[in-house]
Amino acid sequence: MSFSIEQILRGDLPRGGQSPPAAADPGLLPVSLRINGHDYHLQLESRVSLLDALREFIGLTGTKKGCNQGACGACTVLVDGERVNSCLTFAVMHEGQEITTIEGLGQPDNLHPLQAAFIEHDGFQCGYCTPGQICSALAMLKEVAQGDASLATSDLTKAEVDLTDEEIRERMSGNICRCGAYLGIVDSIRDVYEQQKGQ
Structure with a gap:
């Protein structure tokens, strides 16, 4: 029976003729996040940002990593209905809260009114900032x-x-x-605002 260097360094050696289960990484914490109405149970380091948890661990890549320092808003998501720069907050801080990303707002065949308005009023060009813009506009x-x-x-x-x-x-x-589609963004938000006022 042979062992890798990683197993030896971790101490994963057989005892009493049996191989023990791999020890849980003491640097990881169990984290449960409720995102877009679904529960996700993860093992994360305490310093993993909400943005990286969404993109790298759950696969929700609609939320974009722009500046990674809270200056651009591309990573904006909703936490209990409030807008949050997900690059500036740790995932472990949001257990028990409802997190909404752009994926939770609408589907291609059933767009959220803000998504439809951004299309109608040319509220985007490259589209990179659009998920954050829409989440921010909703809040x-x-x-x-x-x-x-x-x-x-x-x-x-x-x-x-x-x-x-x-x-x-x-x-x-x-x-x-960065594309400068601000006129379309303002028109999109105004359109949805007027729709809401008329209801």
Whole structure:
């Protein structure tokens, strides 16, 4: 019977004529994440970002890695309905929370209204930032519906926010589009906002 160098270094040698099961890596933690309505049970290092857990361990590659330092917004996902830069938070911090990625919003034959609006209004060019833009826009519309003010809100005494183009640009300023499709992004968000107001 032969053993690899890795087995010897880990101490995975036979005892009493039997090979013991491989020891659990003490550097890994059991993590359960609820993503797009499904539960995922993982073994992760505590320093694995939510972004890397989504892309590398679960295979949900719609969430993009842009700057990996929270500056571009390409990795934006929703955590309990709030927008989060998934590159800046650890996966282990989100047990028990509902995580939504772009894959959880719509399907090709049943698009989310924001996805359909981005297509209709040319809200993207290369598409790399689009998943983060759409997740961020969805949370932004929720913030507006709750009456949350932004730096661009001119009248803080009103219960309802007037969603001007300036408001949209300010509220979406954490999401960069390197192609410069900002006019289409603003038009897409305004379209969905008007649809929601009409319901």
